[in-house]
Amino acid sequence: MGDRIVASLLKDRRIYVLLTGNIFSSIGSGISMIAIPWLLINRHGGSELFGYVSFAVTLLMFLAAPAVGVVVDRFSRKRLLLFAELFGLSFVVAFSIWGFVTGHYLSWQLIAVFFGGTAYYALHYPSQFAFTQEIFSAEQYRSLASVLEVQNQTSSMLAGAIAGVLIGRIDLTYILWADGLTYVIAFVAFLTLRYVRSEGVGTSPLKLFSGAADGFRYLKT
Numbered sequence: 001m002g003d004r005i006v007a008s009l010l011k012d013r014r015i016y017v018l019l020t021g022n023i024f025s026s027i028g029s030g031i032s033m034i035a036i037p038w039l040l041i042n043r044h045g046g047s048e049l050f051g052y053v054s055f056a057v058t059l060l061m062f063l064a065a066p067a068v069g070v071v072v073d074r075f076s077r078k079r080l081l082l083f084a085e086l087f088g089l090s091f092v093v094a095f096s097i098w099g100f101v102t103g104h105y106l107s108w109q110l111i112a113v114f115f116g117g118t119a120y121y122a123l124h125y126p127s128q129f130a131f132t133q134e135i136f137s138a139e140q141y142r143s144l145a146s147v148l149e150v151q152n153q154t155s156s157m158l159a160g161a162i163a164g165v166l167i168g169r170i171d172l173t174y175i176l177w178a179d180g181l182t183y184v185i186a187f188v189a190f191l192t193l194r195y196v197r198s199e200g201v202g203t204s205p206l207k208l209f210s211g212a213a214d215g216f217r218y219l220k221t
Contacts, residue, residue, distance in 0.1 A: 088120040
């Protein structure tokens with residue numbers, strides 16, 4: 001049974017398109033999310049500032065997680081994936097243009113890019129797993145989930161290796177431009193995936209606050 005499922009996955013074009021989009025978006029965003037803290041920490045007082053920023057962003061994303069879950073359950077998972085790529089793209093392009101024009105970045109701008117990258121992760125990964133679970137059968141998803149986990153870890157490793165080579169040698173502006181290109185590639189890949197919303201998904205009314213409260217009660221339990 002397991003071999004048959006794996007064989008069917010290997011013949012499914014959607015697997016390769018999905019992995020292509022995930023790999024590019026993960027590596028691109030991973031590089032910038034490593035570069036930004038490094039640049040911030042190496043500024044005067046940057047270590048303390050980044051500590052506060054990291055704590056604040058982590059707390060904010062934790063508080064927003066139940067609300068993100070409500071949104072993922074309510075809206076088209078494919079549209080959310082595409083929106084996440086456009087969201088990440090808008091952040092890096094906006095600040096890369098600033099860097100290209102001025103030649104420098106203020107600390108608040110580095111913090112804004114870091115926040116944008118964290119928010120991208122908070123939306124992308126729940127949407128990705130919900131989307132994958134929706135378009136593949138239950139048997140396929142069990143095998144694919146393991147593949148996606150390996151892919152995510154591999155992408156993080158590659159992002160770290162590439163960032164180690166680029167940081168200090170290439171200006172942040174060009175790193176952000178490259179990051180933006182990976183978002184574009186991921187957007188195109190996800191756009192080509194055929195998607196039919198499952199019956200019952202998104203039919204209930206959007207109750208953001210009550211749904212988020214239910215999520216917190218679940219976490220408490």
